[in-house]
Every structure is written in C-alpha cells, then in structure tokens.
Amino acid sequence: MKKFQFLTLIILSAGIASAQDNSFLLYSFKGNVTVVENKVETKAKVGKTINKAASIKVASGSAVTLICNEAAMFTLTKAGNYPLSQFGDSCHISNNSVSANYVKYVWAQMTNSSGAPGSNRKAYMNTVGAVSRSINNIWIDPRLDTLNYSGGEFPLSWKSYADAKDFEFLLYNVSDISQPIYKTIVSKLKISVPSVAEKMKLGNTYFWTASVKGEENDELKVFNYVTTETFTKVLNNLKSQLSTFEAPAEQAYRIAFMLEDAHYLAEAYQYYTKAASLDSANVLYRSTLMSFKKDYEIK
Amino acid sequence: MKKPLHKHIGHQARKVHGRVTKYLLERDTMFATVWVFLFIIILGAIPLNLGVINPIKLGLKDFDSNDLSYSKLGKAEHTDIDTNIVIINIGHADREGIAYIIEKTATLEPKVMALDVVFDEARDPSKDSLLRETFKKNKNLVVAVKYQLDSSEKMIVTRNYFKDDAHQYGYVNFPNEDKETTRYFFPLKKTHDTSFTFFSSAILKFYDTVAYKKLIKKGDSKVMINYSRHTNQYLVINADDLLMNNVDSSAIKGKIALLAYVNTNPDDIEDKKFTPMNEKYAGKSHPDMNGIVIHANIISMALENNYIKKLPLWGNMLIAIFVCWLHMSFFVHYYLESHIWFHLVAKIAQVASAIFFMWLGIYLFDKYRLKVDMKMSLVVIVLAVDVIYFYEAWAVWMHKKFNFTTVFKPHHH
Numbered sequence: 001m002k003k004f005q006f007l008t009l010i011i012l013s014a015g016i017a018s019a020q021d022n023s024f025l026l027y028s029f030k031g032n033v034t035v036v037e038n039k040v041e042t043k044a045k046v047g048k049t050i051n052k053a054a055s056i057k058v059a060s061g062s063a064v065t066l067i068c069n070e071a072a073m074f075t076l077t078k079a080g081n082y083p084l085s086q087f088g089d090s091c092h093i094s095n096n097s098v099s100a101n102y103v104k105y106v107w108a109q110m111t112n113s114s115g116a117p118g119s120n121r122k123a124y125m126n127t128v129g130a131v132s133r134s135i136n137n138i139w140i141d142p143r144l145d146t147l148n149y150s151g152g153e154f155p156l157s158w159k160s161y162a163d164a165k166d167f168e169f170l171l172y173n174v175s176d177i178s179q180p181i182y183k184t185i186v187s188k189l190k191i192s193v194p195s196v197a198e199k200m201k202l203g204n205t206y207f208w209t210a211s212v213k214g215e216e217n218d219e220l221k222v223f224n225y226v227t228t229e230t231f232t233k234v235l236n237n238l239k240s241q242l243s244t245f246e247a248p249a250e251q252a253y254r255i256a257f258m259l260e261d262a263h264y265l266a267e268a269y270q271y272y273t274k275a276a277s278l279d280s281a282n283v284l285y286r287s288t289l290m291s292f293k294k295d296y297e298i299k
Numbered sequence: 300m301k302k303p304l305h306k307h308i309g310h311q312a313r314k315v316h317g318r319v320t321k322y323l324l325e326r327d328t329m330f331a332t333v334w335v336f337l338f339i340i341i342l343g344a345i346p347l348n349l350g351v352i353n354p355i356k357l358g359l360k361d362f363d364s365n366d367l368s369y370s371k372l373g374k375a376e377h378t379d380i381d382t383n384i385v386i387i388n389i390g391h392a393d394r395e396g397i398a399y400i401i402e403k404t405a406t407l408e409p410k411v412m413a414l415d416v417v418f419d420e421a422r423d424p425s426k427d428s429l430l431r432e433t434f435k436k437n438k439n440l441v442v443a444v445k446y447q448l449d450s451s452e453k454m455i456v457t458r459n460y461f462k463d464d465a466h467q468y469g470y471v472n473f474p475n476e477d478k479e480t481t482r483y484f485f486p487l488k489k490t491h492d493t494s495f496t497f498f499s500s501a502i503l504k505f506y507d508t509v510a511y512k513k514l515i516k517k518g519d520s521k522v523m524i525n526y527s528r529h530t531n532q533y534l535v536i537n538a539d540d541l542l543m544n545n546v547d548s549s550a551i552k553g554k555i556a557l558l559a560y561v562n563t564n565p566d567d568i569e570d571k572k573f574t575p576m577n578e579k580y581a582g583k584s585h586p587d588m589n590g591i592v593i594h595a596n597i598i599s600m601a602l603e604n605n606y607i608k609k610l611p612l613w614g615n616m617l618i619a620i621f622v623c624w625l626h627m628s629f630f631v632h633y634y635l636e637s638h639i640w641f642h643l644v645a646k647i648a649q650v651a652s653a654i655f656f657m658w659l660g661i662y663l664f665d666k667y668r669l670k671v672d673m674k675m676s677l678v679v680i681v682l683a684v685d686v687i688y689f690y691e692a693w694a695v696w697m698h699k700k701f702n703f704t705t706v707f708k709p710h711h712h
Contacts, residue, residue, distance in 0.1 A: 025380065026547070027534065046540050047385070047550020070379040073531065093377045098665040101372040102658050139566065161564035163537065 022091045024050045024066045024084055027073065030163050031062025036081075055083040061165060061187045118257055121288050122295075125260060136219070137162035137212045143295070146222040146263055149193055150231035154266035156223075157190035157297035158210045166213035171196060174205050177220065181206075185213060190297050193266060200225045234262065249279035253288070265296060322635075323628040327706050331631065331690040332624045335682050338689075339675075361480050361573075364657050364673065365664045366580040369526065374665055375576065378527045381599045383506070385409070385551050386535045386591060388561040394418070395426040398433040400538045400558060405437050407551040411505035413441040413498065415471060415559035415591045417458040427460075434464040441467040441501045446488055454490045469501030471590065473572070474521060480573045481593055483521040486514045494519075499597040506555050510601045523607040525600045525668060526576050530592045535561055555598060559591035607668045615672045623679035626652065627687075634687055635706060645684045652680050 026035070026048045033044040037054040044056070044064060058064055060079040067073045068091035076082055117124035125143065139159040147156075160167065169191045170180040182199040184191070191210075200206055205224050211217035238258045239251070246254065256271030272292050276285040292298070322328045368374040389400055397416065404412055421427055434440060442465040444456040462468055470488065473481045488495045496504070496515075503511040514522075536546055560570050571586035572593060578584070600606060610618075629648060633641045660673040690707075697703035 025382075025534070027531075028537075028540075029545075044545075045547035045550075046536050046545055047534055048547035049549065067380055070382065071377050095377075096373060098368050098372045098374050099658065099662055102368075102661060105367075105371050106654055137564070139564075161562070161567070 022052045022068055022084070022088065024052070024054075024068050024087075025070060026050060027065040027067050028163075029062065029064040031165060032059035033057065033062050033064045050084060052084045052087075055081055057081050118254070119284060121257065121260070122291065136217050137164070137215060138167070138210055138217050138219075140210065140219065140221055141295070143263075144221055144265075146224070148224045148226050148231075148262065148264045149197065149266055150226045150228055150264070151197075152194075152266040152270055154193045154269060155190040155297055156193060156196070156208060156210075160189060160212060162212050162215075164212040167210055168213050169196070169210050170208065171199060171223075172207040172209075172220065174207060174222075177207060197225060202227050203230075231264065231267065234259075234264065235267075247279070249275050249282065249285065252278060253285055260292070268292070269296070269298065318632045319625060319629045321628070322631045322706070323624070325628075325631070325706055326704070327690070327694060328624065328628045328631055330694070331683075331686060332620065332627050334690050334693070335623050335627070335679050335686045336620070338682055338686055339678065362581050363480070363482070363575065364660055365670065366480075366575040366577070367657075368661045368665055369576045370578050370580040372661070375527050375529070375532075378532055380532050380534060381528060381595070381602075382534070382554070383602055384533055384555045384557060384595050384598060386530075386533050386561055386595060387541060387556055387558045388535055388537050389416070389558050390538055390560065392538060393426060394422065394430045396538070397558070398426075398429040400541065401433050401437060401440065403541050404551065404556050404558065405440075407546070407548045407556075408553065409439070409551050409556035410553050411439050411441065411502055412437065412556045412558060413443075413469075413502045413594075415443050415498065415557065415594065417443055417445060417471070418460045419458055420460055431461055431464045434461050434466075438466045439505055440465060441469055441498065441505070443471045443498055444468045445472050446470045446495055454488060454493065454495070456495055467501050467505070469496045469498035471498045471594075473593075478573070480575060480577070481524070481588075482575065483523055484597060485519055486517050486522055487519055489519040499594045499601070502555060502557075502594075502598060503601055506598075507602060510604070513604070514601045523609065523670065524593065524597055525605050525607045526574060526596050527599055527603075527605065528592075528596060529576060530561065530563055530588065533592065533595050557591050557595060559589065561589045561591060605668060607664075607670050609670045610672065615675055618671065618673075619675040619679050622652075622656070622676040623683060626680050626683050630683055630687055631706070634691075642684075649680055649684070653677055656680075 026044055026046060028046055029044045034041050034057045035044050035048065035050055035054055036057060037050065041057070050056075050066075056064060056066075056076065058076050058079055058081075062079070063075060063077045065073060065075045066084075066087075068087060071093050072091050074087070074090040137160055139161065141157070141159075144156060156169075158167070166185050166187055167189065169184050169186055171182040172180050182196070196208070200223075202225055205222060207220035208223050209217045209220050235255070238255050241258075242251075242254065252271045253275035256268045256275060259265075259268035259271060269292060272285070272289045276282070276289040279285055387400065387404060389397055392400060397414070401412060401414065418430075434442065442459055442462065444462055445458040446454055446456050449455050456462065456468065456470055459465075459468065474483055474485060475481055484497055484499070486497050486500045488497075500511065500514055503514060534550060536550070540546055562569070565585060565587075568586050570590050572588055572590060573584070573586050574588045574593065577587040626648065630641070630645055633644050637644075656673045656676050660671050663669040663671050694703065694705040694707045698705050698707075
C-alpha cells in the first residue's frame with residue numbers, strides 16, 4: 001500500500017511539475033500590448049520569453065500571438081488582462097502519430113462518399129469565383145461576390161495579410177467607379193451590411209471593396225440591394241419547389257441552403273438559425289449554422 | 300461445440316499463412332519472380348519515352364509518397380520553434396533600407412547574419428554606397444550569390460554586385476528546376492581548382508563548427524533536406540518592429556539572423572518554392588515556402604543532426620525482390636487452387652499491399668528518418684498478376700520441350 005501511495009505521489013508530482021513549466025514566447029503583436037512581470041508593466045517586445053506568473057494586457061483593437069513551450073501557438077485578440085497561468089490548456093499539443101493519422105486518412109478516403117449536397121454545404125457551395133490577377137493585402141471571400149440583400153443583419157468581411165490596424169471600406173455606383181459614394185475607416189475586418197445599406201437605394205446594384213488604409217484594392221465585388229417584392233418572389237419560388245411534406249425545420253434548412261446558393265446570405269442566415277432553433281437536437285442543422293457563422297465572420 | 304474466438308483467429312491466421320507459404324519454395328515461384336524483374340528490365344529498355352502520353356506519369360513526376368506525411372498526416376505540425384534562428388522580414392525595402400535593417404540587426408549582436416538577396420547591378424549610387432559600407436563593416440554577414448558556368452565552362456559565382464565587399468558569401472542555387480519540389484542541396488560545389496560554399500553551410504561555419512564540419516564532409520553530393528518546420532515555426536520579425544525597437548534583444552543576441560523577404564500570404568508567390576510541405580502533394584498547386592525558410596530548415600537539420608538516411612539502390616531492390624516473391628507465392632496458390640477467386644483476391648491483395656507498403660515507407664521516414672523507395676515494390680506487386688499468365692505459358696512450353704518440372708499443368712483452367 002505504501003508503495004502504491006509513493007508511486008501515486010511521484011506521478012502527481014511529475015504532473016504538477018510539468019504543468020508548472022509552461023513558458024511563453026511573444027511571437028508577434030499589433031497595437032498596444034504590455035507585459036506585467038513582478039508587478040512591473042513593460043511594453044511588449046517580439047521574441048521576449050515570459051514565464052507563467054506574468055500577465056498580458058491587450059488594449060482594444062490590439063492582438064498578440066504567443067507560443068507556449070516553443071510549440072503551441074495561440075492568439076489573443078480581445079481586450080483584457082490575461083494572467084498566463086490560465087493558458088495551461090493552450091499549451092497542450094495533441095500527440096497523434098503519423099501512423100494513426102495515416103490509418104484515419106486512408107479510411108476516410110476509402111469510405112468518403114460525395115453525399116447529398118444538403119449534408120455537405122461547403123463542398124456544394126465551393127463553386128464560386130474566378131481567379132484574380134492582382135496581389136494585395138486583402139482577401140475577400142469569393143462567396144461574398146454578387147451578394148443579394150433585402151434586409152437583416154449580416155457582415156461584409158475580409159482577411160488581411162498585412163499587420164494593419166485600420167481598413168477602408170468603399171462603396172461605388174456601378175455607373176461610376178472613379179469616385180466612391182461612400183467610404184469609411186473601420187478597425188475590424190468587417191462591416192455591418194445594414195449600416196452600408198443606409199447609403200443605397202433599393203433595387204440598385206453597387207460595387208464594394210475593402211483595403212488596408214492607405215492602400216488600393218481594385219478587386220470590386222457586386223452588391224444587389226433587392227426589393228422586398230423581389231426577395232418574396234424568390235422565397236415563394238423556393239418554398240413551392242417541394243410538393244411533399246416537410247417538417248418546418250426541414251423546410252427552413254432547405255430554404256436556407258437554397259438561399260445561400262442564390263447568394264441571399266443574410267436571408268440564408270435567418271433560415272439556418274430558424275432550422276437550428278426549430279429542431280435543436282439536429283446535429284446537422286447546428287453544425288451547418290456554426291459553420292456558416294464561421295465562414296462569414298458572424299459573431 | 301463452438302470454437303473460442305482466439306482459436307478461430309488462430310485457425311484463420313494459419314490458413315492465410317499456408318496460402319502465402321505453400322508455394323514459397325517452389326521453383327516456379329522463384330522463376331516467376333525472376334520473370335517479373337526481366338519484364339521490368341525489358342520494358343525499361345524500350346527506347347521510347349511513352350510517359351509523354353501518360354498523364355498519370357506526368358502528373359506524378361515530382362511525387363514522393365512521403366510528402367503525404369506533411370500534407371495529410373500532420374508531420375512537423377508540432378515541431379518546437381527553433382530558437383537558434385530568427386528570420387527578419389525585410390519586406391520590399393530598397394538597398395538603403397536593407398543597409399539600415401542590417402545595421403539595426405547588428406546592434407542586437409547576432410552571432411551571424413545572412414542576407415538572402417541577390418543584387419544584380421549598380422543602381423542609385425548613394426544607396427549602393429550605403430549598402431557597400433554595411434557589407435564591409437559587418438564581418439559576420441553572409442551574403443547570397445549564385446553559381447554558374449561561364450563561357451569557358453568554368454564555375455563562377457555571380458549575381459551579387461557587392462560580393463567583393465562582403466566578408467563571406469554562399470550560393471543559393473538548389474539543384475532542381477524552377478517548378479519542381481526543392482528536396483536537395485549541395486553543401487559545397489567543387490571544381491578541380493576551386494570550391495564554393497552553400498549559403499546555409501557558410502552560415503553554419505560561423506555558428507557551429509561541429510555541425511559545419513559534419514555537413515561539409517558530405518562534399519559535392521546531393522543532400523536531402525529534412526523539412527521540420529513551417530514558416531510560423533521560426534520567429535519571424537518584421538523589419539518595422541525591428542527598427543521601432545519592438546524586439547527583445549534576447550531573441551537575436553548570439554543567434555542566427557536570416558534576413559530576407561518572407562510572407563505567409565498564399566497569393567503572394569514572390570521568392571517562393573515548392574516543398575514537400577505543400578498542402579497539395581500531387582497535381583497543380585502554388586509554391587508554398589520562401590527560400591529563406593528552406594535555408595532555415597537546412598540549418599535546423601544540421602544543428603539537430605537530423606539528416607535523412609537514404610536506403611541504397613541495392614537495399615530497395617532487395618525489398619522489391621522479397622515483396623515480389625511473397626506476393627508471387629500467394630498469387631500462385633490462388634491461381635492453381637482457387638482460380639475462380641484469383642482475380643478478386645489478387646486485386647484486393649494489390650490494394651492492401653499498396654496501402655501497407657506506403658505506410659511502411661512513411662513510418663520509416665517519420666520514425667527513423669530513413670528514406671526507402673517503395674516505388675519498385677509497388678510496381679512488382681502490380682506486374683506480378685500479369686506475369687503469372689505469361690509464366691504459365693512459358694513453364695508449360697518448357698515442360699513439353701525440355702521436360703521442365705512445373706506445378707502448372709497444360710490447360711489447367
């Protein structure tokens with residue numbers, strides 16, 4: 001019994017010791033980030049090694065990327081004061097062997113079926129866009145091109161490959177792309193469509209783009225601000241396409257899927273949400289809604 | 300009474316074992332194995348390059364099954380960051396800007412600095428002078444050149460206007476075509492009267508003489524690169540952060556500072572090369588890694604003594620012969636005793652063997668850094684089935700003509 005207790009003690013001590021060893025490397029940061037060590041606050045510096053007793057202060061609009069134990073990378077983007085001792089889980093590295101992954105990969109490939117479009121939304125929707133020649137620091141998802149919008153909350157989002165704080169959003173009339181009819185500076189990588197729609201007239205088509213502040217992006221995306229009547233016609237058409245019985249959740253999911261395919265993304269979001277709330281036990285509805293929100297940066 | 304499970308499994312295992320080994324030592328199995336290799340030699344000796352009309356062969360020209368381990372199996376995803384190396388992204392700085400970046404880096408006292416940029420000709424005189432002075436001043440700076448043959452077929456180093464002002468230089472050529480995967484490098488290039496050092500070798504000479512000597516010992520021969528890290532597994536510092544004092548001096552002091560253009564934007568392919576770490580391991584894709592990160596991987600490999608060992612050709616051949624022999628024995632068994640199942644079993648065995656031997660190659664590469672070429676083994680498994688038909692006809696003909704003893708009977712099926 002004593003031997004068993006001794007062994008348990010050694011195992012526990014080893015576990016605690018390994019948990020306490022976490023050290024963090026400040027890999028990169030942008031904005032106002034400070035490190036508090038031994039109650040002394042200093043400006044963050046790239047390449048600094050910080051122990052787990054320290055904490056990191058991230059100001060609004062700033063971000064910091066850390067590497068735990070020289071292997072696990074994670075990023076803090078929300079403003080706040082973060083004691084590093086709370087990031088034990090972020091230091092965890094999965095130890096899946098290459099052999100195990102090989103078995104999983106071969107099995108997945110051999111048993112992979114194309115499936116119904118509705119059960120694999122991403123594979124089905126991955127048919128949009130064309131190649132782009134220009135290289136700039138902003139990447140706009142091709143699925144956001146030719147967006148049809150009649151109402152509802154939805155963001156226009158983009159990705160930045162530059163370490164920039166501010167971005168310029170520009171809206172053009174299709175008849176004149178020399179001067180934007182609306183431009184604004186935003187600090188986030190997205191802008192709310194309703195706030196932009198205020199500058200538009202119903203039934204008209206516009207171009208929009210986003211760029212790092214001070215840079216140009218000539219990749220214009222089409223935005224159709226459609227009337228409620230136009231959308232109602234589309235919706236009624238979709239509803240009438242299936243004559244057999246559908247449960248309300250099933251119908252909402254089908255309509256959401258077809259609206260997304262027709263580039264009515266704000267409206268599709270409402271219907272995906274509706275499907276998930278009508279049948280909250282359905283894993284497909286929930287996972288598709290999560291995936292949709294992730295794809296279009298909906299928080 | 301029903302058999303217990305372990306006895307049932309044991310019985311099945313013995314059955315499979317019997318199917319593989321029953322004909323293992325038969326003369327026919329051995330001769331059929333020899334015929335497989337004769338076929339390979341005969342097909343290989345046809346002086347026509349039929350690959351030109353074979354899209355599969357063209358598509359897989361640059362394919363290596365071990366690349367799968369990076370793109371799909373998570374190899375090197377969790378390798379520790381290499382703290383010996385710091386990459387400083389010079390962005391699109393001009394010559395004056397580069398001079399400032401070098402000077403600023405030098406103030407943080409790295410053990411060695413290396414600039415992976417070639418300067419083809421003179422440009423703005425004032426900026427050129429600044430860079431020239433920087434090169435002269437920093438004795439621990441290695442600059443990039445390229446080797447090529449001049450008009451008299453003599454090897455020279457070129458493509459750096461400031462080469463003579465630098466204290467150290469190394470060539471940055473890789474022995475592959477532009478669109479091919481970068482897998483190898485020459486630690487040095489020798490001619491009868493001169494020798495040139497590779498960029499990474501020149502850096503190691505400053506940083507770790509033991510690792511340098513070990514690398515240089517490999518001489519003017521192709522060395523395979525053991526890729527262990529992606530770009531984000533090195534500390535990459537933007538020049539702006541460096542110039543604005545946003546960098547902790549401990550990150551650079553006493554370390555290797557590699558200065559070059561780096562970007563992680565997949566749409567920006569400037570100075571990027573194809574590597575085995577590319578997300579797409581076959582077919583068309585974008586180049587994925589900046590040249591300086593490839594050099595960083597080479598330096599990491601040398602410092603960690605993680606060289607890849609290649610199994611020699613005779614070793615690969617021995618494996619292929621053994622694999623062919625086992626499969627032939629198994630196929631002959633079904634061919635003679637359960638012919639109705641022969642094709643079905645043969646196809647299943649081919650697929651199962653291909654999966655197994657591909658795993659074996661990947662396992663040895665991942666676990667022991669041993670590169671075994673399994674291509675020949677896979678080819679013999681495919682050919683073995685077809686060769687049996689030829690061998691049967693040959694053995695029967697030999698039996699009639701020379702009374703050759705064979706397990707194959709005339710018109711047995």
